[in-house]
Amino acid sequence: MSLSIEKKLEDIFLGGVAVKNVKIDQSVDELEKQLAILLQKRKEPLSEEEEHVRQSVRKMLRRGVYRPTGRSKPASEYLIRAALNDKFPRINIAVDTINYLSLKYLVPISLWDTDLAASEQYIFRLGTEDERYIFNSADQEIKLHDLITGFCMRDGKEQAMVNPVKDSLATKTTPESQNVAMVIYYPFADDGILAQMLEEFRGIMQNVGEVLPGVIC
Template sequence: MEISISPEIAAKVDGFKVGFIHYKGIEVGASPQMLKGRLQLFQESIFFDLQEKPVTEIDGVAQWREIFKSVGKDPNRYRHSAEALYRRIKKQNYLQTINSAIDLNNFFSLQYEVPIGIYDLDKLKGDRIELRLGSEGETYTGLNGRENSLENLIVACDNEGPFGSPFVDSSKAPVGEETQNAVQIIFLKPSLSLEDSEMLTKSLMDMFISIHGGEGRFSISEG
């Protein structure tokens, strides 16, 4: 599985880059107690930090709000997924455990302050993922249960069209306990250097494999 970034995104967002991880032979299940405990403690720490500052002052949140503006999507109406997580925690509406893959994905998103998507590879079509901007009238049913407008939104597409975005993913390829192969897209901060992007992505991959087994390989794609 390869990933590409459309020239349109590159033209509108300076420094746009994503981390891309391909996992094979993983085992997804209930989160280990270690992960549950870390996620809970981290959320409590974030909650207290956010009593002193607004969510929009978090560096990664602010950078991704600017990206949404740059591509023509109002960040006040369409909040990227990392910002949505932080806003939940600010209201003390803590994330509940779902499964080991999604819980870890949420943990990393909070830790690195950026949207991160994980998808069941066997539910995607083709051998290539393209990141592009959604077209006028383009929609999909999201994991939020609603039909979401994709116009001017950065979307991840397989051969059949969009299946994910840094706003909300579609219901096409969620990771569950039956998942054995997956792809993960880390929507990195534009300010992050290539070297630091590689270190972050590899660290995430290594921890994911330590919990789920299997094997992984990663790459960084730049716009």
């Protein structure tokens, strides 16, 4: 069984993987080693190629009324700043792995607890004017109008859950999470990098859980 993703956007590429029975509080030595190297690298300016990726991600998010600047910029850019300021977040093995990959490849990645989502089917489309959700414990909301958003299908209804900027508090991983899924938002046509990212995620997470087949769409 693989992750079920339906995409209602033609000019974005998604890659997703689900992991069952995760030992969420464990660490993986190889991740720690590679993250330390990457954090040191990110203290240097982005290369021309990396800057192209960063700008392409912003272009991917720039739709309708949505502008990916300021507090609305992609989550991958927050991670760059955190690395520069020695404030890179460490949460749990699943979050740390997607943050590592996001910082390495400079693209946003969402993660959620599939038990909290209570769904096996997910749809990605642009949010509408009246859609929003709470993204942190301070009850702050993010408006989803024209923002690429992932929805879980629950009782025949779509429930907004993740996006490339801030994921919903309702489905974020917790110390009790056992089953999780991730999705990468990628701005380019198939160039092998998206599959490479999924494989790196699988390689790390197979140490702490049962990684299901990935999906690219």
